[in-house]
Amino acid sequence: MSTVGETLKVLHPLVAKYLRNERMPHMACPGCGIGQVVHATLLAIDELGLTPKNTVWVQGVGCSSRITYSTWMGDNVDAHHGRIFAVATGLKMARPDMNFILFTGDGDCGAIGGNHFIHACRRNLDVTAILFNNGIYGMTGGQVAPTSPLGAVTTTTPYGNIEDPFDMCQLAVAAGASYVARWRSTDFKAMVNSIKKGIQTKGLAFIEVLLQCPTNFGRYVLKTSQAQDVLKWIKEHSVSKKEAEKLSKEELAGKYLLGEFVYRPERSGIVERYQDFLKKHQKE
Amino acid sequence: MPSAIKPGKYFVQGDEAIAEGAIAAGCRFFAGYPITPSSETSETMARRLPEVGGVCLQMEDELASIHAVGAASVGGLKAMTISSGPGISLKLEGLGWGIKNEIPYVVVDIQRAGPSNGVATRVGQGDFYTIRYGSAGGNNCLIALSPKSTQEAFDLTIECFNLSEIFRCPVFLLSDETVGHTRELLVIPQDSQLNVMKRIKPTVPPDKFVMYPLDTPGVINYPFPNIGEGYGICVSPYTHTPKGYASTAQDIQEKMARRLVLKITENLEKLVRVERQKMEDADFAVIAYGGNARPAVAAVDMAREKGMKVGFFRPIIVWPFPDGEVLQVAENVKTILVCELNIDGQLSREVSRAAKGKAEVYHLGSGGVEPHLPSQILSEIRRLYK
Numbered sequence: 225m226s227t228v229g230e231t232l233k234v235l236h237p238l239v240a241k242y243l244r245n246e247r248m249p250h251m252a253c254p255g256c257g258i259g260q261v262v263h264a265t266l267l268a269i270d271e272l273g274l275t276p277k278n279t280v281w282v283q284g285v286g287c288s289s290r291i292t293y294s295t296w297m298g299d300n301v302d303a304h305h306g307r308i309f310a311v312a313t314g315l316k317m318a319r320p321d322m323n324f325i326l327f328t329g330d331g332d333c334g335a336i337g338g339n340h341f342i343h344a345c346r347r348n349l350d351v352t353a354i355l356f357n358n359g360i361y362g363m364t365g366g367q368v369a370p371t372s373p374l375g376a377v378t379t380t381t382p383y384g385n386i387e388d389p390f391d392m393c394q395l396a397v398a399a400g401a402s403y404v405a406r407w408r409s410t411d412f413k414a415m416v417n418s419i420k421k422g423i424q425t426k427g428l429a430f431i432e433v434l435l436q437c438p439t440n441f442g443r444y445v446l447k448t449s450q451a452q453d454v455l456k457w458i459k460e461h462s463v464s465k466k467e468a469e470k471l472s473k474e475e476l477a478g479k480y481l482l483g484e485f486v487y488r489p490e491r492s493g494i495v496e497r498y499q500d501f502l503k504k505h506q507k508e
Numbered sequence: 509m510p511s512a513i514k515p516g517k518y519f520v521q522g523d524e525a526i527a528e529g530a531i532a533a534g535c536r537f538f539a540g541y542p543i544t545p546s547s548e549t550s551e552t553m554a555r556r557l558p559e560v561g562g563v564c565l566q567m568e569d570e571l572a573s574i575h576a577v578g579a580a581s582v583g584g585l586k587a588m589t590i591s592s593g594p595g596i597s598l599k600l601e602g603l604g605w606g607i608k609n610e611i612p613y614v615v616v617d618i619q620r621a622g623p624s625n626g627v628a629t630r631v632g633q634g635d636f637y638t639i640r641y642g643s644a645g646g647n648n649c650l651i652a653l654s655p656k657s658t659q660e661a662f663d664l665t666i667e668c669f670n671l672s673e674i675f676r677c678p679v680f681l682l683s684d685e686t687v688g689h690t691r692e693l694l695v696i697p698q699d700s701q702l703n704v705m706k707r708i709k710p711t712v713p714p715d716k717f718v719m720y721p722l723d724t725p726g727v728i729n730y731p732f733p734n735i736g737e738g739y740g741i742c743v744s745p746y747t748h749t750p751k752g753y754a755s756t757a758q759d760i761q762e763k764m765a766r767r768l769v770l771k772i773t774e775n776l777e778k779l780v781r782v783e784r785q786k787m788e789d790a791d792f793a794v795i796a797y798g799g800n801a802r803p804a805v806a807a808v809d810m811a812r813e814k815g816m817k818v819g820f821f822r823p824i825i826v827w828p829f830p831d832g833e834v835l836q837v838a839e840n841v842k843t844i845l846v847c848e849l850n851i852d853g854q855l856s857r858e859v860s861r862a863a864k865g866k867a868e869v870y871h872l873g874s875g876g877v878e879p880h881l882p883s884q885i886l887s888e889i890r891r892l893y894k
Binding site for chain 1: 511512537539558559560561563565567568569571572573575576577578579580581582583584585587601602604605734735736738739740741742743744745746751752753754
């Protein structure tokens with residue numbers, strides 16, 4: 225039986241250049257937004273001249289991670305569920321000279337790994353973390369996430385979600401990350417520029433992407449199997465920071481703000497502070 | 509260049525000796541979370557590691573610290589974390605990641621009286637099975653050494669680091685509050701007298717290197733390339749192929765499970781470490797480990813003074829359990845008394861299993877807080893001695 229990749233024998237030039245061709249085709253569902261985010265990440269990597277030799281991809285557990293894991297031509301480190309920021313801390317402190325790009329999900333980062341995320345932001349660990357927010361647990365089959373909208377029907381909220389969703393960007397800003405932004409998977413250019421900016425920022429860069437999950441969010445929350453319906457829902461439920469200024473509190477209810485929420489490259493982080501600290505205290 | 513090792517004689521706690529042993533072994537990354545009675549090690553590492561250019565972090569919790577330690581080792585630094593009781597329960601979540609990916613690092617457990625928070629400042633020996641079987645999913649064969657003194661805390665910490673490199677796995681130092689807080693003589697030898705392993709590096713190019721040698725499960729002294737060395741390593745919690753690609757295939761799962769167990773069980777002779785005292789003519793053996801070995805030795809001496817042929821046996825390596833050596837004891841004595849600081853009987857259960865009915869095995873347990881008194885053990889010997 226041949227796979228799509230074997231049939232086509234054609235790879236996107238960025239995939240051919242940076243991803244393990246033997247790992248293609250990837251395992252994302254049809255219509256999933258993860259490919260768009262990976263595309264934007266690869267373009268940012270390419271434009272900045274990062275290489276498999278000096279860059280590591282780090283994942284957690286969930287769609288964001290399982291789909292991107294072991295696809296990067298360089299080193300790939302996949303953590304237990306929620307432990308991505310703890311693992312990234314060990315990696316970055318051991319190899320401060322290398323670039324670390326983290327792919328995490330809303331369950332990984334916002335639920336089971338929430339505390340590690342908060343403290344990585346507080347330490348302002350110099351890594352670029354991309355949050356794939358699909359508003360649901362995709363890999364496990366459509367359970368409610370801490371980012372699921374109020375009222376969402378999921379496999380574990382059959383009568384509707386009674387909890388408010390987590391604003392992960394606000395959390396990152398409050399906890400001290402150097403750079404925080406949110407985009408939609410369709411905001412391609414903004415995503416690329418934002419990821420580039422994040423990689424170049426000393427300290428923790430946190431970029432949240434709202435992306436479509438037709439398989440689970442579509443099926444359970446929106447009762448559709450079509451990616452475009454989910455994209456339409458995301459469009460209707462998101463607004464740029466600038467547009468938001470013109471809207472009332474009521475009009476903003478249940479809407480995601482898009483844009484950059486903080487950019488403070490002057491804020492030092494644990495990596496450079498530790499290097500300065502060693503200069504003072506190292507005896508050999 | 510001054511040495512990281514500070515040779516000399518010191519009057520220190522076991523917890524401090526562990527930190528010095530780690531630094532002597534080349535540990536350059538430590539992450540922990542404060543917990544009594546292990547915090548003295550963290551404090552010593554916080555003071556000493558910066559001096560030698562290492563990284564010491566106090567993390568947000570036990571999970572973060574063990575995961576950061578595993579990751580730092582993947583990054584190329586020898587690494588260690590430490591905890592006790594309730595903290596060890598949490599650490600075990602991260603242990604599986606280290607086992608699965610064959611990551612060398614050291615975990616120290618300064619046992620205290622449990623379960624749950626128990627008595628934070630006082631001794632217990634209840635984690636014997638916890639560390640061995642606590643990481644979910646099985647398919648694992650843990651290595652754990654247990655010191656009885658400050659000197660051994662130093663020496664065995666170095667051995668734990670060496671074994672973690674040889675076997676490519678996390679290794680436990682299973683200590684307890686008695687050893688951790690006992691202040692006694694520590695002799696740190698010259699650099700040249702220490703046997704310290706360096707991480708083994710691949711000698712073949714990346715395209716020829718197999719990260720996970722699933723087809724040669726018993727192989728040890730196997731290289732571990734770190735990130736940034738051009739080997740494009742893949743580390744993952746999922747069952748993975750020799751390259752590290754996640755797999756759901758039964759044959760891969762089978763091979764991986766066998767690899768994780770057989771690399772240890774096929775090399776047991778390299779692991780056996782036991783102590784015997786007065787066993788040559790003994791017809792009664794007292795078995796204890798860790799800090800509780802100290803009153804046990806005293807009780808054996810007292811029994812000898814009273815003319816009873818009693819000997820002492822101690823597993824220094826507690827996992828894998830030295831079955832052959834315990835069987836040998838059982839074949840040579842009529843009675844074995846196991847003294848340990850738990851009521852449920854953990855070491856004694858292993859001794860009973862290994863003894864294969866060749867001797868009668870008795871359990872002298874205690875809930876902890878205090879180690880056994882030599883007189884308690886002696887009166888039990890007198891009751892059981894035939």
